[in-house]
Amino acid sequence: MPHYLFVDEEESERQSFSKLLTTDDLTIEPMAPKPNLSFLSNRLAEPRVDGVLLDFMLRAGDISIPYKGSTLAASIKEERSDVPIVVLSGVLAQHEASYRRTEQLYDWTLDKAKVAEDAVSARRQLVTLAEGYKAIVERFRDVDDKDKVTVVVQLLDLNHDLDGVAYWLAGESQGDPSRLARLIIHTLLALPGPLLESRRAAVALGVDPKALDRVAPAMETAKYSGVFSDLYDDPRYWTPRLGDCSIPEDAAPAQCEVCGEKASVICEVCHRCYDGFHSLGVARLGAPAKFGGGRVCGYCLESPLPDHLQVPVESKDLIATVIVEAKSAGRSHRVREG
Numbered sequence: 378m379p380h381y382l383f384v385d386e387e388e389s390e391r392q393s394f395s396k397l398l399t400t401d402d403l404t405i406e407p408m409a410p411k412p413n414l415s416f417l418s419n420r421l422a423e424p425r426v427d428g429v430l431l432d433f434m435l436r437a438g439d440i441s442i443p444y445k446g447s448t449l450a451a452s453i454k455e456e457r458s459d460v461p462i463v464v465l466s467g468v469l470a471q472h473e474a475s476y477r478r479t480e481q482l483y484d485w486t487l488d489k490a491k492v493a494e495d496a497v498s499a500r501r502q503l504v505t506l507a508e509g510y511k512a513i514v515e516r517f518r519d520v521d522d523k524d525k526v527t528v529v530v531q532l533l534d535l536n537h538d539l540d541g542v543a544y545w546l547a548g549e550s551q552g553d554p555s556r557l558a559r560l561i562i563h564t565l566l567a568l569p570g571p572l573l574e575s576r577r578a579a580v581a582l583g584v585d586p587k588a589l590d591r592v593a594p595a596m597e598t599a600k601y602s603g604v605f606s607d608l609y610d611d612p613r614y615w616t617p618r619l620g621d622c623s624i625p626e627d628a629a630p631a632q633c634e635v636c637g638e639k640a641s642v643i644c645e646v647c648h649r650c651y652d653g654f655h656s657l658g659v660a661r662l663g664a665p666a667k668f669g670g671g672r673v674c675g676y677c678l679e680s681p682l683p684d685h686l687q688v689p690v691e692s693k694d695l696i697a698t699v700i701v702e703a704k705s706a707g708r709s710h711r712v713r714e715g
């Protein structure tokens with residue numbers, strides 16, 4: 378049963394969230410932060426600790442705490458790189474820029490308001506993180522270089538490497554279990570590429586995402602079942618395995634929002650369906666090559682793209698054409714409202 382420490386400067390928050398999240402298969406132990414950054418050292422030395430939950434600011438209540446959660450997270454990672462570190466905060470939205478600068482220090486983020494509303498998901502995520510870390514540390518630590526890919530293949534619950542994913546993960550992780558865990562959580566499971574979330578997988582199969590319930594059983598053979606598979610609420614599917622799924626013939630087809638022809642992609646901005654003709658390929662900045670793609674529709678190209686997406690230089694001339702095509706179809710979607 379995973380045991381987490383929970384550091385928050387406010388006594389009432391410590392007590393209420395520890396109580397809320399503790400169940401028969403998860404225990405949360407409240408800890409008050411101390412001015413000395415190493416106050417957790419003794420506890421962290423105990424193998425019984427399987428993870429740490431941290432408030433993000435650690436400053437609101439007690440000004441004698443001279444560091445932020447991110448500083449504490451870095452120091453915990455130095456002492457225990459084999460356990461997940463999770464932010465549990467109520468103020469991430471107000472401090473988004475500051476959080477984004479430090480997010481690579483955390484394995485997962487929980488919002489206090491959402492946890493108060495739905496503690497079941499949060500508990501499942503904390504258990505999944507602790508168990509996933511345990512599996513990775515046990516099997517990946519001290520493994521010979523030549524066996525690393527094989528171990529990653531097993532962790533991903535595969536029979537052989539798909540799309541070179543295990544090879545890529547084994548190389549990028551540099552043998553560090555914690556680095557491997559974060560690559561799986563933040564890249565493999567989070568970004569479209571070798572794995573797709575269910576809506577994208579449906580569209581890749583030519584099926585309307587609204588018909589997902591109808592086709593999900595047929596997609597079961599492509600479902601990701603490896604380490605951390607219970608982390609995201611939405612399941613993930615192996616792109617190379619989608620071709621093996623036998624989709625019911627009467628499943629509603631995915632249709633391009635502009636021309637109504639068969640769609641094959643989801644716009645990265647509005648998440649509606651388009652065909653290749655009425656969308657433009659974009660690059661995802663900072664993402665590894667396997668996860669670097671995506672497409673944006675003509676409606677969304679009219680407004681500036683989010684910071685992490687960029688139209689490649691060689692496609693810039695096409696932007697105007699794709700916008701005009703969308704407009705001439707006369708189906709304004711006003712996707713950027715509000």
Ligand SMILES: [Zn+2]
Binds near residue numbers: 634637638651652655
């Ligand atoms: Zn179209």
Ligand SMILES: [Zn+2]
Binds near residue numbers: 647648674676712
């Ligand atoms: Zn769009």
